[in-house]
Amino acid sequence: MTKTILFISPTGTLDNGAEISIVNLMKFLVKKGYRVLNVFPDYKVPSQEEYQAELQKAGIETYGLSAVKWWWEEAPGGSPGNHFLRVNSYNKNVKDIRNIIVDNKVELVISNTVNVFQGALAAAYENIKHFWLIHEFPEGEFGYYKEKLDFIDTFSDEIFAVTGALTEDLEKYFPNRKIYSFAPYTQIEPKEGVKTESNDQHRIISVGRLTQRKNQLELIKAFQMLDLAGTELVFLGAWDEDYKQLCDDYIA
Known part of the structure; x- marks a missing residue:
């Protein structure tokens, strides 16, 4: 029988x-050969249509759930609506995920960020396993989740963290359990008919959303100080408009 995740x-x-x-x-x-389902917060934006199409093309079943706020109340992202609306939304999201688990005979739930908890609760209610994948250090904007560590410990059958410094850091917070490592992986597909040629030009490429939390302005300043002749600094990804303007103004 096919395992459903x-x-x-x-x-x-x-x-x-x-x-x-x-x-x-x-x-x-x-x-x-696994059956894979995916739940995401549906904010009705074009980038999510691309995401859903990409997953469905790969045979992954998607469920977009409306949410006032998807991450913990204390997490980055502000406080949309009010506390009452957010609590009702969280409760509905947990119930919706429970229904997906039951209807599809899900055997394992995996939360792909420390910032969401709905899957952990839904898995506990339905008495199935839950794994947590953690990408974030418990400091700065994500320092709030230090207060959630007991919850994370209680509602995780296994905890995985990005290989290296993050795994080592989290081992200090969970001394009585094994923290497993994982390496985030991005696959680049070669294109037929495209010939690559070696040259002396080098590029430093930053992949990810241009946002205050990613410190790209500091990278631009460091790049300027290094004065690397013949080297380009390239940013790939979406952006927060205000922060992009800061970066553009500095470059200008």
Whole structure:
């Protein structure tokens, strides 16, 4: 019998490393014969239509759920609506995920960010396993989740963290359990008929959303200080308009 796995996505877009890496994992699991489902917060934006089309093309079943706020109340993203609306939305999202679990006989739920908790609760209610994939250090804008560590510990059958410094950091917070590592993976497809030639020009490429939280302005300043003749600094991804303007103004 085919094992069914449900992934809880952070954004339902392809403009950040966490989502890109997990899409590759979901595609890999489909090729291995698993049935893969995906739940994402449906904000009715064009980038999510692209995300949904990409997953469906790969044989991944998608469920977009309306949400006032998808991440924890204390997480980045502000406080849309009011507390009452957010609580009702969280409750509805947990109930919707429970229904997906029951209707599809899901055997494992995987939350692809420390910032979402709905899948953990739904899995606990339905008495199935839940894995947490953590991409974020518990500091700065994500420092809020230090107060959630007991919850994360209680509602995780296994915890995975990005290989290296993050795994080592989280091991200090969970001394009584094993923190497994994973390497976020992005696949680049070669294009037929395109010939690549070696040259002396080098590029530093930053992939991901241009946002205050990613510190690209600091990268631009460091690049300027290094004064690397013949080297280009390239940014790929979507952006926050205000922060992009800051970067553009500095470059100008």
